[in-house]
Amino acid sequence: MNSNSLISTECLLELAWQEGFHRAVVASNIELEDYLSRLDSLKEEGLLDDVEYESLVREWQELGGRGTFLLCALSCYRDEPDDLTDDNETHGLIAPFARRNYYREAVSRLKRVFGKVRERTGLRKRDGRIFCNSRLPEKPIAREAGLGVYGKNSLLLIRGLGSMFVIAGLYLPLELADKAGPTGRKAIETGNGTFSLCKGCNACMDACPTGAIVMPGILNEKLCISYISAREVPIPDYMREKWGKRLYGCQTCQDVCPHNANLLVATDTRRGEIGPSVPLKRILQMDRKEVKEMFKGTQMGLSWVSGVAILRNAIIASGNSGDRRLLPLLFRFLESKEKTLRESAEWAVRILK
Ligand code: SF4
Numbered sequence: 075m076n077s078n079s080l081i082s083t084e085c086l087l088e089l090a091w092q093e094g095f096h097r098a099v100v101a102s103n104i105e106l107e108d109y110l111s112r113l114d115s116l117k118e119e120g121l122l123d124d125v126e127y128e129s130l131v132r133e134w135q136e137l138g139g140r141g142t143f144l145l146c147a148l149s150c151y152r153d154e155p156d157d158l159t160d161d162n163e164t165h166g167l168i169a170p171f172a173r174r175n176y177y178r179e180a181v182s183r184l185k186r187v188f189g190k191v192r193e194r195t196g197l198r199k200r201d202g203r204i205f206c207n208s209r210l211p212e213k214p215i216a217r218e219a220g221l222g223v224y225g226k227n228s229l230l231l232i233r234g235l236g237s238m239f240v241i242a243g244l245y246l247p248l249e250l251a252d253k254a255g256p257t258g259r260k261a262i263e264t265g266n267g268t269f270s271l272c273k274g275c276n277a278c279m280d281a282c283p284t285g286a287i288v289m290p291g292i293l294n295e296k297l298c299i300s301y302i303s304a305r306e307v308p309i310p311d312y313m314r315e316k317w318g319k320r321l322y323g324c325q326t327c328q329d330v331c332p333h334n335a336n337l338l339v340a341t342d343t344r345r346g347e348i349g350p351s352v353p354l355k356r357i358l359q360m361d362r363k364e365v366k367e368m369f370k371g372t373q374m375g376l377s378w379v380s381g382v383a384i385l386r387n388a389i390i391a392s393g394n395s396g397d398r399r400l401l402p403l404l405f406r407f408l409e410s411k412e413k414t415l416r417e418s419a420e421w422a423v424r425i426l427k
């Protein structure tokens with residue numbers, strides 16, 4: 075571990091502000107006891123299998139919390155309509171975090187920060203690590219560093235940004251001249267418990283259509299529409315009925331959160347722009363490869379987002395749309411080799427007929 079007097083907390087924060095991040099904190103020697111015990115509980119409750127558990131623990135242990143962390147928040151809020159459906163076309167809905175590629179934008183900004191840090195410190199490219207929407211536990215790290223506090227919906231909350239932001243982190247294997255400490259969390263939470271910004275509110279838990287927030291701060295991903303919308307997992311009829319017109323992601327637990335009301339801060343980027351909704355007719359005419367091609371470079375184009383899952387979502391959204399003009403496009407999926415597409419189409423046709 076280098077001790078490097080050429081870079082300080084103030085300097086790192088200044089570089090983050092220059093890149094337009096909306097919040098930033100610096101911390102060192104982060105311990106994630108809460109995170110690790112949370113993984114233990116999830117495993118015990120059967121919400122995390124052994125392989126996934128081992129992999130998540132190993133990922134954190136390899137980094138070990140030593141060194142310096144810069145944690146940044148970039149707003150994904152935008153004042154825009156949620157649904158562009160008109161008389162001609164019914165749309166499927168995109169959750170705000172995916173309407174533009176805020177993750178890639180945040181990484182690009184952090185790369186510039188890291189470049190300037192390297193100029194000042196002589197660190198090599200491979201010495202640092204940028205993490206954003208990765209397997210590193212960025213939420214617990216950000217919370218421990220004091221970027222925000224947990225809400226009962228399991229997301230981080232920051233005053234003025236609500237939960238409408240993406241988190242990006244930069245790890246540097248050095249000690250700063252002024253030895254930043256992991257002090258933020260204690261400063262923010264001031265003895266009011268883990269959900270200090272929620273107080274008596276339970277709106278997200280009450281509003282979740284599938285009951286995925288099983289306890290304050292604990293999400294059962296297998297019930298969460300946002301998680302499922304990217305993956306080829308079976309969806310029972312009761313969940314299809316609650317799916318609404320969502321094409322990708324779900325925002326309900328954030329829409330009802332009082333901390334997301336009256337937000338003003340937005341990020342000026344058009345990187346990977348999809349927009350708030352997409353015509354379902356357009357998706358239903360594609361195959362899985364064409365869907366992946368259409369969303370290349372966007373948040374929905376990430377390698378782990380399944381083209382079949384997007385098609386399935388479009389079918390379910392069509393069923394819930396009440397738009398019988400979509401029926402002819404659904405018929406072709408009744409013969410699909412993909413079980414999830416076939417079953418979803420059978421359900422959607424039944425609902426629309
Ligand atoms: S994203 Fe949707 S399904 Fe998931 S916890 Fe929030 S409201 Fe529930």
Ligand code: SF4
Pocket residue numbers: 225226227271272273275276277278279327330331332333
């Ligand atoms: S909706 Fe209420 S309980 Fe849920 S995160 Fe927001 S403030 Fe907390």
